[in-house]
Amino acid sequence: MNTPADLAAVGAMTQATSQAPRELRVQYFALLREQAGRRDETVVTSAATPRELFTELAARHHFTLGAEHLKVAVNTEFADWSRPLTAGDTVVFIPPVAGG
Amino acid sequence: MSSFRFSHEPIDIAPLRDELLDTHCGGYTSFEGCDHNEGQQVLHLEYEAFEALGLTEGEKIMAEARERFGVTRALCVHRLGDLGLKEIAVWVGVATAHRDEAFKACRYIIDEVKHRVPIWKKEHYVSGDSGWVNCERCAVHAHDHDHDHAHHDHG
Numbered sequence: 683m684n685t686p687a688d689l690a691a692v693g694a695m696t697q698a699t700s701q702a703p704r705e706l707r708v709q710y711f712a713l714l715r716e717q718a719g720r721r722d723e724t725v726v727t728s729a730a731t732p733r734e735l736f737t738e739l740a741a742r743h744h745f746t747l748g749a750e751h752l753k754v755a756v757n758t759e760f761a762d763w764s765r766p767l768t769a770g771d772t773v774v775f776i777p778p779v780a781g782g
Numbered sequence: 783m784s785s786f787r788f789s790h791e792p793i794d795i796a797p798l799r800d801e802l803l804d805t806h807c808g809g810y811t812s813f814e815g816c817d818h819n820e821g822q823q824v825l826h827l828e829y830e831a832f833e834a835l836g837l838t839e840g841e842k843i844m845a846e847a848r849e850r851f852g853v854t855r856a857l858c859v860h861r862l863g864d865l866g867l868k869e870i871a872v873w874v875g876v877a878t879a880h881r882d883e884a885f886k887a888c889r890y891i892i893d894e895v896k897h898r899v900p901i902w903k904k905e906h907y908v909s910g911d912s913g914w915v916n917c918e919r920c921a922v923h924a925h926d927h928d929h930d931h932a933h934h935d936h937g
Contacts, residue, residue: 712902713917746921758834778916781901782815782872
């Protein structure tokens with residue numbers, strides 16, 4: 683368990699934009715689900731924002747779609763790519779939709 | 783019951799129409815969206831949705847339609863899972879006192895649903911090939927087509 687002093691030390695060691703590693707949930711749909719080979723996963727990451735998280739996961743899973751073609755949802759609401767992520771958040775990257 | 787729904791079974795219109803109509807409505811407009819061949823010969827299709835977000839976004843669209851067009855009653859059902867050509871992929875029904883609002887609201891709902899609700903379609907072709915509509919082309923040639931990207935216009 684981290685004490686406040688530990689957290690302060692971690693904070694001092696890292697840039698303001700980065701985070702101590704923590705668990706995030708990621709769910710995948712459609713093309714991203716197929717390319718990731720899974721419907722969801724728990725990742726331990728220091729990615730501060732959905733944009734940073736996507737960069738990390740795209741490298742790991744070799745996604746063919748760039749972030750410019752996606753939208754993002756955090757905890758089942760559309761979110762901004764630069765929104766801060768906190769432990770336990772569920773992130774979904776949304777490929778171009780094709781309803782109807 | 784909510785006015786925007788997903789169905790994992792074939793869409794049965796009669797009970798939806800029955801649910802929608804009441805004695806105060808002078809007009810009823812409906813739209814049925816089916817899949818068709820555009821380019822490669824399609825054998826069957828697969829619809830997938832991020833249902834939790836899809837339901838809230840869909841419900842917002844229905845509320846917007848009721849607000850903008852003074853519609854009293856509207857329903858929309860989108861099919862998910864595996865389906866064949868000519869099966870109904872999406873159904874919209876709007877009942878109002880006057881027909882003009884019914885047409886406008888129906889059009890508004892289907893347009894917004896196509897662009898905003900997180901639903902994806904995979905086409906399986908006769909050739910044995912398959913592809914996620916709007917996704918594969920983005921990945922391969924990002925900028926050399928005029929495909930429908932209104933998806934990105936909404937926040």
